[in-house]
Amino acid sequence: MREVVILGVSMTKFGISELSMKEMFAQAALEALEESNIEARDLEALLIGNVLGVFEESQGNIAPLLGAEIGIRNDAPTTRFEGACASATVAIRHGALMVASGIYDIVMVGGTERTTIMGTPLATKTFAMGSHSEYERFAGITFPGVFGMLAHQYSRKYGIPLQDLKKSMAQVAVKNHDNGSLNPHAHFQKKITIDTVLESPMIADPLQLYDCCPFSDGAAALVVADATKFKGQVSKPVYFIGTGQGTAGTIYSQKDITRIVSREASIKEAYKQASIGPKDVDVCELHDCFTIAEIVASEGLGFFEYGKGAAAADHGDTSRKGKIPINPSGGLKAKGHPIGATGAAQAYEIVKQLRGECGERQVEGAKVGLVDTLGGDLCTACHLIFRR
Amino acid sequence: MREVVILGVSMTKFGISELSMKEMFAQAALEALEESNIEARDLEALLIGNVLGVFEESQGNIAPLLGAEIGIRNDAPTTRFEGACASATVAIRHGALMVASGIYDIVMVGGTERTTIMGTPLATKTFAMGSHSEYERFAGITFPGVFGMLAHQYSRKYGIPLQDLKKSMAQVAVKNHDNGSLNPHAHFQKKITIDTVLESPMIADPLQLYDCCPFSDGAAALVVADATKFKGQVSKPVYFIGTGQGTAGTIYSQKDITRIVSREASIKEAYKQASIGPKDVDVCELHDCFTIAEIVASEGLGFFEYGKGAAAADHGDTSRKGKIPINPSGGLKAKGHPIGATGAAQAYEIVKQLRGECGERQVEGAKVGLVDTLGGDLCTACHLIFRR
Numbered sequence: 001m002r003e004v005v006i007l008g009v010s011m012t013k014f015g016i017s018e019l020s021m022k023e024m025f026a027q028a029a030l031e032a033l034e035e036s037n038i039e040a041r042d043l044e045a046l047l048i049g050n051v052l053g054v055f056e057e058s059q060g061n062i063a064p065l066l067g068a069e070i071g072i073r074n075d076a077p078t079t080r081f082e083g084a085c086a087s088a089t090v091a092i093r094h095g096a097l098m099v100a101s102g103i104y105d106i107v108m109v110g111g112t113e114r115t116t117i118m119g120t121p122l123a124t125k126t127f128a129m130g131s132h133s134e135y136e137r138f139a140g141i142t143f144p145g146v147f148g149m150l151a152h153q154y155s156r157k158y159g160i161p162l163q164d165l166k167k168s169m170a171q172v173a174v175k176n177h178d179n180g181s182l183n184p185h186a187h188f189q190k191k192i193t194i195d196t197v198l199e200s201p202m203i204a205d206p207l208q209l210y211d212c213c214p215f216s217d218g219a220a221a222l223v224v225a226d227a228t229k230f231k232g233q234v235s236k237p238v239y240f241i242g243t244g245q246g247t248a249g250t251i252y253s254q255k256d257i258t259r260i261v262s263r264e265a266s267i268k269e270a271y272k273q274a275s276i277g278p279k280d281v282d283v284c285e286l287h288d289c290f291t292i293a294e295i296v297a298s299e300g301l302g303f304f305e306y307g308k309g310a311a312a313a314d315h316g317d318t319s320r321k322g323k324i325p326i327n328p329s330g331g332l333k334a335k336g337h338p339i340g341a342t343g344a345a346q347a348y349e350i351v352k353q354l355r356g357e358c359g360e361r362q363v364e365g366a367k368v369g370l371v372d373t374l375g376g377d378l379c380t381a382c383h384l385i386f387r388r
Numbered sequence: 389m390r391e392v393v394i395l396g397v398s399m400t401k402f403g404i405s406e407l408s409m410k411e412m413f414a415q416a417a418l419e420a421l422e423e424s425n426i427e428a429r430d431l432e433a434l435l436i437g438n439v440l441g442v443f444e445e446s447q448g449n450i451a452p453l454l455g456a457e458i459g460i461r462n463d464a465p466t467t468r469f470e471g472a473c474a475s476a477t478v479a480i481r482h483g484a485l486m487v488a489s490g491i492y493d494i495v496m497v498g499g500t501e502r503t504t505i506m507g508t509p510l511a512t513k514t515f516a517m518g519s520h521s522e523y524e525r526f527a528g529i530t531f532p533g534v535f536g537m538l539a540h541q542y543s544r545k546y547g548i549p550l551q552d553l554k555k556s557m558a559q560v561a562v563k564n565h566d567n568g569s570l571n572p573h574a575h576f577q578k579k580i581t582i583d584t585v586l587e588s589p590m591i592a593d594p595l596q597l598y599d600c601c602p603f604s605d606g607a608a609a610l611v612v613a614d615a616t617k618f619k620g621q622v623s624k625p626v627y628f629i630g631t632g633q634g635t636a637g638t639i640y641s642q643k644d645i646t647r648i649v650s651r652e653a654s655i656k657e658a659y660k661q662a663s664i665g666p667k668d669v670d671v672c673e674l675h676d677c678f679t680i681a682e683i684v685a686s687e688g689l690g691f692f693e694y695g696k697g698a699a700a701a702d703h704g705d706t707s708r709k710g711k712i713p714i715n716p717s718g719g720l721k722a723k724g725h726p727i728g729a730t731g732a733a734q735a736y737e738i739v740k741q742l743r744g745e746c747g748e749r750q751v752e753g754a755k756v757g758l759v760d761t762l763g764g765d766l767c768t769a770c771h772l773i774f775r776r
Binding site for chain 2: 001020022046051052054055057058059060061063064065067068069072073074075076077078079080081082083084090093094097098101102103126129130132133134137244245246247248249250253261262264265266268269375376379380382
């Protein structure tokens, strides 16, 4: 396998956008090309994440249209990946592996999504289609429901009273909003307190409104290339050094949803490829669709022992100056969650952190960064590891 | 790049199914595993095409659920590709390239779709989302409309009176229904005449009902593996030897839609990879969504000069015993068109033809076979080349 370098990266501000999916993507993509010192005709392929385009703008087969929007060549394949929230992460994984293995020399990867145009009821209904349609969605399970159950199971399994766990979960929200307040691209840029969370409306017991990430609009793009040929294009090259992708079935087929088997299989492979372990990770963007999701992810990735993630959040171990800084961008919770673009924005943040370009939210001296994304009802997980 | 072999293959009967997308896929997949003499736990990945699952069965992120249905491992990535009608072809391309380049040793590729459950109005509406939502669909362009315009342009450009062209187009339908009558998996298994076509209702001038392929339900699956390690698994190995994938933008940005630029870019790369030219192809499954589509494809792939494809259809050059047998399966026209499964069924037919297992519809002595699939309004094209 060849050494793979990340050249230019860009993302739109996440939030509520009046731009179309294609316009948002074009904005991020053209900025990423400019930062890479290349033109669209230099790209050999485009690999893109998008989830709900058919509901958002009645747009299927979006990949060639995004390619055409930026002026890609006719002989450059343009491919859409859909793996629910992990769509862009899966697109980046495939692009990076195809460069590593010599199939392409230089590609663009990314994602775009415009959830807010649908309105919350349709967004909620269509987004729930990422769960199993016969066994889960029909039974009334929603994503907040899954993670609500997970929080109850976590509380019982580890003997942590629910009220205590809820305070730890609230700390996750406070920390991620604090980080988001320093990120000009974040959907929410204001700090909150523990009380903001605990006094917010109940969504799916024990998850309250501020335990949940928002629906957002946004796009992000990265240029990925063979390092031998292209690293001279940029002054601060960041390298892709490992990836994993894991699979699971329905929730009822899983013995213990506090241990997400798709994640555990995926991160094991990613660490192996990168020849590192969790102790080597300096900064991590992980899938905090709900506050409890960040806690179990911090355990599943090996940063803390199982059952210790909640206490670690309490102790500030995941803050920007903590033992393992998690979601310095604000995460899905505060930066926002444009579903099919989320993984690309996570990768954007890690690349910017490893370049030392994150201003007030910079994790000092970060050399190795990890992206973790879940898709569907715990059934897809994908990881990307980068180093400078 | 390593030598890549196709092990087991299977497809469901195409038509109207009472099985769900997952059940149809499981049927094809389990048969393909059995024919490969392996088990689901031997698979390192699943790459799948599906287009309208969210409308058909409210099912997004279908890949891990299909994987779980057959018992795939947690560490095997499961990935959905969506490129309109070319979805499964793009999935196969990626699976085969990832095996060729050493990323995986053995994977399953395929597709599943259940269009008929939606009813024709919703199927037509949602399927049209494969065109550009702002510039084409909003302008009232449908897929029959695009290929109707293409037929008019072909008639004018080459000075072929429309009534003559319509007879050539009808010959394509007659030939493909003749082939379909010999295919037990075909949606339509009855022969038709020129008059059947010319007396059928007008759909989008000059396309009549029998110029158009149907919506179908169906699934297909293939096991793709590193030849060095796995070719001993089967008695009649067939090899993957080349692929291309091309891109184009909106129709209005294309100077001449009788020359489909995405196809021309893609097939050039595929022939180059396979070190062959059109004269070396013994059998071809191509994208005959409409009869005129087969005629322009037969030119774009290099079998006939531009403007000569209609005459070639008249002369029987594309029949099973003709110069270049096209769509011996019956094609999309008679075998049927379950959108996200179509490319996998095309590959199934080519593998079966190269093994000499096609009974009455067998193309004698076929050694090299080509799959051609279009997706969207001419904006995605993908090719696969196989040899025995």
